[in-house]
Amino acid sequence: MSKNRQLFFLAFLMVFASACKTRQYSKNNKQIEKNAKKDNPTPISYTTLSYIDAFKGIAIEEMNKFGIPASITLAQGILESGSGSSDLAKYANNHFGIKCTSDWKGKAYYKDDDNRDDCFRVYKDPRESYKDHSEFLKRKRYAALFELDKNDYRNWAIGLKNAGYATNPRYPELLINIIDKYKLYQYDQSESEREKLAREDKVFKEINANIPNEKKLYTPVSVAPKDPPASLENGKFHTVSQGETLYRISQLYKISVDELKAINQLPDNNIKIGQKLQVVK
Numbered sequence: 247m248s249k250n251r252q253l254f255f256l257a258f259l260m261v262f263a264s265a266c267k268t269r270q271y272s273k274n275n276k277q278i279e280k281n282a283k284k285d286n287p288t289p290i291s292y293t294t295l296s297y298i299d300a301f302k303g304i305a306i307e308e309m310n311k312f313g314i315p316a317s318i319t320l321a322q323g324i325l326e327s328g329s330g331s332s333d334l335a336k337y338a339n340n341h342f343g344i345k346c347t348s349d350w351k352g353k354a355y356y357k358d359d360d361n362r363d364d365c366f367r368v369y370k371d372p373r374e375s376y377k378d379h380s381e382f383l384k385r386k387r388y389a390a391l392f393e394l395d396k397n398d399y400r401n402w403a404i405g406l407k408n409a410g411y412a413t414n415p416r417y418p419e420l421l422i423n424i425i426d427k428y429k430l431y432q433y434d435q436s437e438s439e440r441e442k443l444a445r446e447d448k449v450f451k452e453i454n455a456n457i458p459n460e461k462k463l464y465t466p467v468s469v470a471p472k473d474p475p476a477s478l479e480n481g482k483f484h485t486v487s488q489g490e491t492l493y494r495i496s497q498l499y500k501i502s503v504d505e506l507k508a509i510n511q512l513p514d515n516n517i518k519i520g521q522k523l524q525v526v527k
Contacts, residue, residue, distance in 0.1 A: 271356035274354070274356060275337075275355055275357075278355050290330070291331075292329050295428070297330050301320060301341075305317075305376065306433055309434070312380050312383075312392070314380060314383060314391075314396070314402070315397055315431075315434045317425045318399050318421065318425070319376065321399075323341045323342065324428075325421065325424060326343050333355075334357065339369035339371055339372045339374065340355070342375060344366065344367050345365055345367065345466040345467075346365035346470045348462050348465070348467050350367055350471060350472070352368055352369070352470070354368055354469070355368050361468075365468055365470055382464070384449065384456060385463070386460065387409045387410060388409050388411075390409075392445075396437055397431070397436050399421075399425055399430075399434060400422060403417070482524050482525065484499065484522070485523075486517050486521045486523065492515045492517055493515075495525065498525075499526070506523065
């Protein structure tokens, strides 16, 4: 086979593999949407005002636990979910665009974001999304923000951008405009110096405990670990796609590399596109 034909064949395989994955993700999403409609056949269509009314309680709860201004949390929810109207919010109860990581135990919803078919978390309830938003911020890069007063929404908005939360240079301005327009600052509360010190002590202990595991906790993965949208042939066999390694496949199906090699009688870690591997014993 000539070099040009080889390149053409490899390009074809890559396009074919990509198309297969897209179909798998689409099938996965349709099932998520079907389940969401079954669980909630008459979903609420929020206005921004009704959205605020629905979620101000959980935003205040999270503020009192960790010190993130309720106004900031609500403004981010409004901005990132379109006041609850985005597909992620409607079908995945994901109001902050939080992606799957290697420790995620739930289902996933796939949509284009930074990359094609990025993996986003599916929550059973929007409140879980709000709680996870707080957990997402409890890491080293955002640590300085928790030293701010819990009603200092302006510096929180600026600090989020400076810490790399968003790439849009207008992100602080967008948040502050939403807060001012809807008077979300009314939900923020002051705290005494004693209360502030106690809160900071609690939060920084949790942030420090997270630091050794930050890569696992916060690095997005391409497929949800527990619920990969992969079509297994005969319920057992995975077909190797472009870019996959034995390690990645082992992580996908929660099986060790040594077990994969043993049940497939592989002499080494080399695999090739189109190869069928048994991943379920």
